[in-house]
Structure formats: C-alpha cells, structure tokens
Amino acid sequence: MTTAQITVHRDAVVAPLNRRIFGSFVEHLGRCVYNGIYEPEHPTANEDGFRLDVVDLVRELGSTTIRYPGGNFVSGFRWEDSVGPREERPVRRDLAWHSLETNQVGVDEFSRWLKLTGSELMMAVNLGTRGIEAALDLLEYCNHPSGTALSEQRIANGTVEPHGVKMWCLGNEMDGPWQTGYMTADDYGKLAARTAQAMKAAERDLELVVCGSSGSGMPTFGDWERTVLEHSYEHVDYISCHAYYQERGGDLDSYLASSLDMQYFIETVVSTADHVGNKLKSKKKIKLSFDEWNIWYLDEHRESDEVNDEWRYAPRQLEDVYSVADAVVLGNLLITLLGNHDRVASASLAQLVNVIAPIMTEPGGAAWRQTTFFPFSVTSRLASGEVLRPRITVPTYETAAHGSAPLVDAIVTADDDRSAVFLVNRSQTEAITVTIDVSELAGAAITEAVTLWDDDVYAKNTLDNQERVGLKTLEGATLEDGTLTVVLPPVSWSAVALGN
Known part of the structure; x- marks a missing residue:
C-alpha cells in the first residue's frame, strides 16, 4: 500500500485565518437570483420573496463575503434601476x-438577504459602460448615513441604516473581449486608478479590488497585471484572480491535479505585483482576491444553445451537475487557496445557487446540496485560528497537463483549543495510508473524521436523487502518541478535526 508522511509544526504559519476566504458569488445570471435565491411564490418565501430553504443551505455552506451583482452582468448594470418601488423598476x-x-431584486433587497445568511456584501461597480460618477453615486447611496441626496433616497426607499459596504470591485474581467466595454490594460488601469482615488476620497478605509486577468490562459496574462498595477498600485488593496477547471478528454489524472495550475496562477500574480511594488518603491503589499473560482464545464456550455437570440427571463444557464471527482478537485482548490492565504486574503466560489453552484433548486420544489457543497461547508466550519503549512512526503504521479503531481495534498488549521487537517488523495486506484505528526497541535482526541468518495467517481446528486452522494465516516482514523493515522480512499477529499 502507498504511504505518505506529514509533519505539522505550530510555527509554520501561513497566515491567520480570514473568513473572507470562504466567500461566494451571486450574479444576475440564469437562475442564480430569480428562481434561485428569490421565488416569491415558493412555500418557504418570506415577505421579500426570498426562499428560506435556500437561506438555510447558504448558512450551512458557511459562505461569508458575497460578491454582487456580477460578473459579466455588472458591465451593463444601472444600479439606479434596482432601487425604489418594485412596480416602477424598468425591465432591461x-x-x-x-x-x-x-x-425585482436590487441593492436593498440583496442586502436584506445577506443579513438572513450572515454574509458580508462585496459590491462590484460598472466600469464597462459607466464610470467614476456612477461608482461614487452607488457608494453614496450604500454607505452615507443621511443628509445627502442619495442617502436620503435610500432612507426614503425603506433602508434607514447604511449598508456599510467595505469591499468594492472596480469592474469585472475588463481584459475579456466578451465583456461589455472591455479595454486595454493601459486604459483600464488609468480608469481604475481614477475611480479608486475618487472612492477613497469619499471614504478612505474602503478596500478596493482592481481587475486582474480573466484567467492564466489569457494572451495578456502577466503583462495585464503589470500595466494595470503600474497605474493603480497605490490606490487599490487587491488584484483579482479568476480560474475555472474541468475534466477534458477523459484525462482524470490531470484534472485531479488542477490545483497545480491554480498555484502557478497565484505565484505569477504575486511575483508580478511585488515587481511593480518594488519598482514604485512602495511599502505596501497587494493582496489577491480570488473572487471567481470553481469547476465549470465551459466547453460543453459553449457548444450548447442555452445562450441564444431569445430574450428570456431567468433562463436555465450554466447549470452544471457535479460529480464526486468534481468535489474532490474543488476541495483541493480550497486547500491551495488556504495554502496561499498570506497573499490570497479573499476568495469567492462562483457561483452560489443553480449557476455552476453548490446549491440547486427547483421552482416550487426542493433545494439540495451538490457534491461540491460538502468540502466547502466542512472546511468553512472546521477551519479556525491560523493556517499552517504541513511538510508532506509522498510519491508523485505524472500528468499530461501539469507534469509531476503529489498523490496527496493537505493543509492544516489550528488555534489554542482545536485543529483540523484537510486532505486529498489523487490516486485513482489506491487507498493511501497517511501518518501525520500532530504532536504540536491542540486536541487530544479525534472529534470528527469525514470523507467524500464513492466507488463511482462520476456519481452525482440530482433532482431525482438528491442524496446519492454525501459525506461518509473516515473509517479507521486513529490518534495515538501525537500521531494521527488515516487511510484515504482513492479519489477522495477528507477532513479530520481534533479537540478535547
């Protein structure tokens, strides 16, 4: 049997855990908002029309900061259309x-929905078809307490207290030719810098996210980040990263190692940002906001006709149904984000409901968990304190897309009272016995040991079989004399919590 050894030292700190790493993303796309979080005729709907069964699942998922209202949608968004009496709002x-x-769902309603879920609003402003003035107006509407034209408009619309939005995205994927109003890096960098300067003149402690590349495969990747940051470095706090993964050509080995590509993406953006900072002799370090990441079967959607010439309300778009393998990869991507938490300070799983999402709904019917729900929810619930970087000794295997990949990946979190280990086995054929030296960690007993795996790596949860896949007990986990021993099933994601 293949074995692996992991050592964890309490001083191998990546970063204190920032709950924003467990963020998500709601875009006005397909059925994410309408017939997703919002369905006034549903039996569980509240007075605002929000499905409370979905609220319960979002709370269980453990998502924290929610990026809104897009995505590509934001580059055509007129925020003024989304406030005031619902019967007077225009259809666009x-x-x-x-x-x-x-x-019918706008800034004020969505903020009320966030209170139900216990999440923080991360707002995106339209720099595609609009610009500085509209961004400042939205900021005033959201955050100014009272006494100005737009704060009084918010109060008249029924929201007395300001929304207090701290984190703002300066547009979305402005490098992409699919984006309404897309720009060159030079043009966007200048606009983002001017917008950021104006917004911070209005409210100096805002946290601003400038658009990075839409993906590491973009022809301008790297050079885009450099140019944009040369203009905006001193005005912004984060640069965004977006990455989606899928299995291609039946190459499951490469797919299971997708996190190596994410690691490359992060390292490249960090080195580029630091180069610009050093060039400018700046004392600050730009953080990364990985505010779109997920599994997305984009190739299949491009070949479909779900985005077509019809103008429809809330059509079914991008409704991927996820497998066990997808969930294992997603859990591994989250391990990578935590492993780079010193620079990746915020992340948003894209998206939250129905659209490439961990939560699915049926109009008038049920809401259920996709396979990808489980590694995210468990990690969000068990992670605490500080993120620790373990030392892993394990055999590797060869992949066509990513070269040599370790068979096991892991990350650890710990505080003074408890700790948790999150692990992935990428082998398609072998269970792997892993021994973990946890003698420096808190927790004298195993309080939870769960795994996600199945004999069928392509098993899925569907409308007709909503609980086909779920968490299982990780059998045989032991803790003795400071050594945790676990046996990881093939193609699996697992978590073990230690406490007293």
Whole structure:
C-alpha cells in the first residue's frame, strides 16, 4: 500500500485565518437570483420573496463575503434601476447573458438577504459602460448615513441604516473581449486608478479590488497585471484572480491535479505585483482576491444553445451537475487557496445557487446540496485560528497537463483549543495510508473524521436523487502518541478535526 508522511509544526504559519476566504458569488445570471435565491411564490418565501430553504443551505455552506451583482452582468448594470418601488423598476436587456432583467431584486433587497445568511456584501461597480460618477453615486447611496441626496433616497426607499459596504470591485474581467466595454490594460488601469482615488476620497478605509486577468490562459496574462498595477498600485488593496477547471478528454489524472495550475496562477500574480511594488518603491503589499473560482464545464456550455437570440427571463444557464471527482478537485482548490492565504486574503466560489453552484433548486420544489457543497461547508466550519503549512512526503504521479503531481495534498488549521487537517488523495486506484505528526497541535482526541468518495467517481446528486452522494465516516482514523493515522480512499477529499 502507498504511504505518505506529514509533519505539522505550530510555527509554520501561513497566515491567520480570514473568513473572507470562504466567500461566494451571486450574479444576475440564469437562475442564480430569480428562481434561485428569490421565488416569491415558493412555500418557504418570506415577505421579500426570498426562499428560506435556500437561506438555510447558504448558512450551512458557511459562505461569508458575497460578491454582487456580477460578473459579466455588472458591465451593463444601472444600479439606479434596482432601487425604489418594485412596480416602477424598468425591465432591461442584459447583453452579457442575452436575457431580460426585471430588477425585482436590487441593492436593498440583496442586502436584506445577506443579513438572513450572515454574509458580508462585496459590491462590484460598472466600469464597462459607466464610470467614476456612477461608482461614487452607488457608494453614496450604500454607505452615507443621511443628509445627502442619495442617502436620503435610500432612507426614503425603506433602508434607514447604511449598508456599510467595505469591499468594492472596480469592474469585472475588463481584459475579456466578451465583456461589455472591455479595454486595454493601459486604459483600464488609468480608469481604475481614477475611480479608486475618487472612492477613497469619499471614504478612505474602503478596500478596493482592481481587475486582474480573466484567467492564466489569457494572451495578456502577466503583462495585464503589470500595466494595470503600474497605474493603480497605490490606490487599490487587491488584484483579482479568476480560474475555472474541468475534466477534458477523459484525462482524470490531470484534472485531479488542477490545483497545480491554480498555484502557478497565484505565484505569477504575486511575483508580478511585488515587481511593480518594488519598482514604485512602495511599502505596501497587494493582496489577491480570488473572487471567481470553481469547476465549470465551459466547453460543453459553449457548444450548447442555452445562450441564444431569445430574450428570456431567468433562463436555465450554466447549470452544471457535479460529480464526486468534481468535489474532490474543488476541495483541493480550497486547500491551495488556504495554502496561499498570506497573499490570497479573499476568495469567492462562483457561483452560489443553480449557476455552476453548490446549491440547486427547483421552482416550487426542493433545494439540495451538490457534491461540491460538502468540502466547502466542512472546511468553512472546521477551519479556525491560523493556517499552517504541513511538510508532506509522498510519491508523485505524472500528468499530461501539469507534469509531476503529489498523490496527496493537505493543509492544516489550528488555534489554542482545536485543529483540523484537510486532505486529498489523487490516486485513482489506491487507498493511501497517511501518518501525520500532530504532536504540536491542540486536541487530544479525534472529534470528527469525514470523507467524500464513492466507488463511482462520476456519481452525482440530482433532482431525482438528491442524496446519492454525501459525506461518509473516515473509517479507521486513529490518534495515538501525537500521531494521527488515516487511510484515504482513492479519489477522495477528507477532513479530520481534533479537540478535547
């Protein structure tokens, strides 16, 4: 049997855990908002029309900061359409996803929904078809207490207390030719810098995210980050990263090692940002906001006709149904984000409901957990204190897309009272026995040991079989004399919590 050894030292700190790493993303796309979080006719709907069964699942998922209202949608968004009496709000065409937007859910309603879920709002401003003035107006509407035209408009609309939004995205994927109003790095960098300067003149402690590349495969990747940051470095706090993964050509070995590509992406952006900072002789370090990441079967959607010439309300778009393998990869991506938490300070799983999402709904019917729900929810619940970087000794295997990849990946979190180990076995054929030296960690007993795996790596949860896949007890986990021993099933994600 293949074995692996892991050693964890309490002083091998990556960073204190920032709960923003467990963020998510709600875009006005497909059925994410309408017939997703919002369905006034549903039996569980509250007075705002929000499905409370979905609220319960979002709370269980443990998502923290929610990026809103897009995504590509934001580059055509007129925020003024989304406030005031619902019966007076205009219907608009959304060019990003070729659908109709009713504006029945807007800034104020969504903020009330966030209170139900216990999440923080991360707002995106439209720098595609609009600019500085609209961004400042939205900031005033959201955050100014009272006494100005737009704060008084918010109060008149029924929201007396300001929303207090601290984190703002300066547009979305402005390097992408699919983006309404896309720009060159030079043009965008200048606009982002001017917008950031103006927003911080209004409220100096805002946290601003400038657009990085839409993906590491973009032809301008790296050079885009350099140019944009040369203009905006001293005005912003984060640069965004977006990455999606899928199995291609039946190459499961490469797919299971997708986190190596994410690691490359992070290291490249960090080195580019630090180069610009050194060039500018700046004392600050730019953080990364990995505010779109997930599994997305994009190739299949590009070949479909779900985005077509019809103008429809809330069409079914991008409704991927996820497998066990998808969930294992997602859990591994989250391990990588935590492993780079010293620079990746915020992350948003894209998206939250129905659209490439961990939560699915049926109009008038059930809401259920996809396979990807489980590694995210358990990690969010068990992680605490500080993120620790373990030392892993394990055999490797060869992949066509990513070269040599370790068979096991892991990350650890710990505080004074408890600790947790999160692990992935990438082998398709072998269970792997892992011994972990946890003698320096808190916790004298195993309080929880769970795994996600199945004899069928492509098993899924569906409307007709909503609980086909779920967490299982990680059998045989032992803790003796400071050594934790676990046996990881093939193609699995696992978590072990230690406490007293």
